[in-house]
Amino acid sequence: MPPTATPPIPTVDSSEVELSIGGMTCASCSARIEKKLNRLEGVTASVNLATEKAKVSYAAGVEVADLIGTVEKLGYTAEEIVPAPPEATGAAPPLPDTTDLEADALRQRLTVSALLALPVVLMAMVPALQFDNWQWLSLTLAAPVVVWGGLPFHRAAWTNARHAAATMDTLVSVGTLAAFGWSLWALFFGDAGMPGMRHGFDLTVSRTEGSSTIYLEVAAGVISFILLGRYLEARSKRKAGAALRALLDLGAKDVAVLRSGTEVRVPIGTLAVGDHFVVRPGEKIATDGTVLEGRSAVDASMLTGESVPVDVGAGDTVTGGCLNTSGRLVVAATRVGADTRLARIAKLVEDAQTGKAQVQRLADKISAVFVPVVIGLALATLGFWLGNGSGPTAAFTAAVAVLIIACPCALGLATPTALMVGTGRGAQLGILIKGPEVLESTRRVDTVVLDKTGTVTSGVMRLHEVYVAEGVQEHRLLRLAGALEHASEHPVARAVTEGAAERLAAVDGTAQGSTGVDHFEGVSDFVNVAGLGVRGTVAGHAVLVGRERLLTEAGIELPAALGHAKEAAEAQGRTAVVVAWDGAARGVLTVADAVKETSAQAVRELRALGLRPVLLTGDNRAVAEAVAAEVGIDAADVHAEALPQDKVAVVERLRTEGRVVAMVGDGVNDAAALATADLGLAMGTGTDAAIEAGDLTLVRGDLRVAADAIRLARRTLATIKGNLCWAFGYNVAALPLAAAGLLNPMIAGAAMAFSSVFVVTNSLRLRTFR
Template structure:
């Protein structure tokens, strides 16, 4: 791809894929186009394509169709904004995408889901009818005591519709692929069942199998017999029923695996009450624009991202963050679309709509992750691409080998058919996508966004976790730490007078003192003659007392400060020294010509910070605290959360250098941060964990996003990613191991074709079921 060409990125919904080798073929054909880079995911049935130059979406669709499959742009993922018309003859889909489904859910992905539901229903009907016809055939063929006069002709009557109609999807796909000069799993399935059925027809009409009184036994392995008297109707019908069962369970499981993303997409509100010219008007949420003000009553969902301008309430954000406790909001606070207002009436001003909203971006991140491929899956795809031709050669070799070795056409044919049927590596194609779908979907429910499969590999390797201090380990807001009254003064009196005066100031330290006093005492008196002394503090009159709050210099320079001689009472002097040693900011309070107390404020450690560090250690990670603050402040915070390694007084632009230095020491580094100044370090680390309460830049740079902003979610995120990776590896081991072990058994004549069909079907079901266990991650 040329670096000068602008690359466009698009997504196509691919139809007609039945196995991993189908996905590999489509991917290969797309990647052969000039300037095109494509990834095709069998589980999500989507192609993620980057293209440039002269290539258009229509060209991409045409290439897929020439390969024997269908392609179209999928419906928009999140209907928070009117869908834009897409070029290339798919305009009808956009309309379907934003329509409301029959159950009133208004699913934005309704058309796609509807087609999946119809496909699943059709598959279920085909399975039930085929199974009902196949069971008598299998029983009559396997149990000699049930075989009556001319039983074989009844079996033919029952098996014919199963092979012709029940297995029709396999035959149709095999024929389509044959026309395009390709072979897939369907080729193996179709060839296996048709060969078994064809042999049976020959034996019935031209051999001895159609004679009255013919008896037929069953063996789990290949047995030698007279070829003209052997029929394989039970293999043809039974294998078809097993294959349909496997495909039905696989399709249903894939739908379950993607349920978390669909639920995420459907969380948003469908309509909203907007304030227009002083009146409340209910409109579809798509009509909201940035700057609009809308009303959220108790029990209603917040329609989109915005800022509260009127009212106060508690908002339940559990659907997005996994956090159970509602969060209090008041004017000036931000709220996120899809969260639920639990109590008071709110008026919210819209700040983001459509694909810019937090919900839409979450859905996009999850979908991107589900569309990716782990390195192990790329290997599996390469194996799948060459697997079918190899299996056809092995089957022919098996047939020839048995004929040469034994001269027994029946045993030779049986072994060859067993090879064809057992070989299907569908489990290989499902191993990674299903685990990724379930893992990332479960993460989204818990407020953990995993960017892609490459991230999973990183979580396994990391041994050091660098924690940014402000906003990650600490709240990033000053809070009142302690109040030390002078002898003869009560703590309540100190807080009441200082808090009342500081309440009139906008300084962060003043706000911390005022909030701390109000939390402890409730209401505070109103100050008079308030004056802000730049850089030193504030003074004014509270309850007829002239009060000063600020630095020691303010008390020395003001006659009412009582420290003109330069001395503080011993108790206050000791408290000041202790506060400053611990990295806290000390504020002195005086009234009536004497120092009356000391207040210390500090950026407080987040709730659960120490627990999070303890859990990170339990995962085998060494925590490092990184901050631009001075060493005393950093050491105090590190001691509170039990971190031994502290790197302080680092400029924002030097955080990357710290990460690189740690990596240079041979460590594999994870970085947890939330600010703009953390974005570069997050990108430079082997694994970046962005706090979702932080800036967009940090979230974009991170590999994992912790939506809630609670540090305790970080070890959960790493555990989930590691669990997902372990599931993928377990799936791939089973899928590879199954084929490696099964094909030689079949070629050696140790497997009956029907047993082979059942085993093949259930290998896929096993892989998907193993992935679904991730839904129960806690």
């Protein structure tokens, strides 16, 4: 298995379920739930703090109710996420979005708390504002902030305490209640309640008499700062998941279905495979299908990232969720519900956002033991300051600062927020990242293996050069050859027909018909000569089109000039088609699988990323080397005439040489190589087998997106690592400062709250990736 493989795949008799988890506030919460679920026999779980979901695989004998019960016993809520029924069209509808409700509740609690806490903080920090009995006004204002404003922290801390656990809520609750409790003692039983009492403010620990010191500004200020951090975090998390919600909202809500020739508008959920439906200009295409009637331009930018609308006509496939910009279309539904391309894209993105990168698993392990260690450190700090004679005020202040500064919420948000934004931005650009493990691989990749047909080239034969014998007009050659080949279904014949029609339309200055028939005469006496070509009568001329041997058997010789043109084309790996009529050779047409216009630029971009491009194809060497030369791949890095098993062997050989290999392909014959490579990039225009085998899916059939995908994945991983470095570094640097008495608890609370905001904001920078 390649290193990018996801954690062990469940056995055949196992099932998977997604649970929506409520009540998580920090990384230690998600780590506790994950650890408890994984202790159940036959259960493998991954809990994501940012998405508030648990992805669980469980063996036979385990019930979903057991999983929910396990989570609830820890003091959290759990609910099974039920997938959309298969008959529903488009992406599965998400659970009701609670982010807005959460943000609204936090905003209300924050607003009240901040308005009450501001005078308390100002009076404590500015002695000039302290009038007689000001401390009692501070108590009156601070008490609602501590009790009501801090209620979510106290409630969570109590729930955790009942289950012998501690989280960041424990640190906030214990710290603020301790500061408030000390203040109450000093006011009612000490000297702090005396009229005329004045109180100075210091950024560091003060060594004053404990009975005359109050910490109401610390209790009220810390809760307000942390509520502000939670509110900004909730808003940022919504922005982080905006791309996925936009995908889920793309689908149409109703559709005009043709019933006995009459249009009937019905809910989207009633649409079935085989139904014919109408899409008018400005409407979204209801589901994946094939165009039966009409021509239009379809805007697929949300799915592919390509801003230019694509022209479609009868026989073309269209994707549900795309916008019909101009003409009226009649479409036959080919896929509905969870089978549609939109639904599968949304599922891939959601799965990627629910997973965890390896670096996050390390963070979770640290967070699981972090809070108990911090509580121990706070007690040790208290003991140290009391032991060296600094007095209870200094000891208490330092201990509270340790509790508050150490909250590990930034650790829990470092990876999932970056992953949410990165995968969402990728979906907008037509790049689907299957899971966080993929990000680890892109950093190490140094070789990229490119399949030729359908990846570097279009996979469709095109007419290239037209060589005519002396005295023969090119448009006459094209009319006769195109007319005869139009009667054949062979790919080479189709290339000749379409190419001739395009060129004749350009010469005549007329619009090309949908099949090019307008430019061709009728054909009679048509005969398909197996393996050699075709012959028939066009406009009274006996015409032959095919291999040179077809002419030889008819007693027709190829002139030297045409013979040289044929040999030169074949040396370049192109197919040469000879045309003759009335007993004489009249010209040579060259046909080849056209290299995509963007492939050469894509190879340059891949090289700029430090990758060595390798071309791998089942075609002959001449064709492969011609394509490689055109896009800028060295001949030494060309592997031709490769069967599917040979492609796997090439990838394995490169890996044994110590290379970390990415494979880009689109066909069934590429699936095994995609799975074998360290990183598989499947072209979304390819087969389902290739897409399933790939780690990254490039929705648009443009090789440049491969370079974009690797850049985005590397940028996302770099953001994750930057977030973790900040989160770890922040706690490592701040804890000693707090323990040393160099941080006032209120300043510590502000710094802790804004560390989480920084991590989320840093992740949101990925939304600007181009």
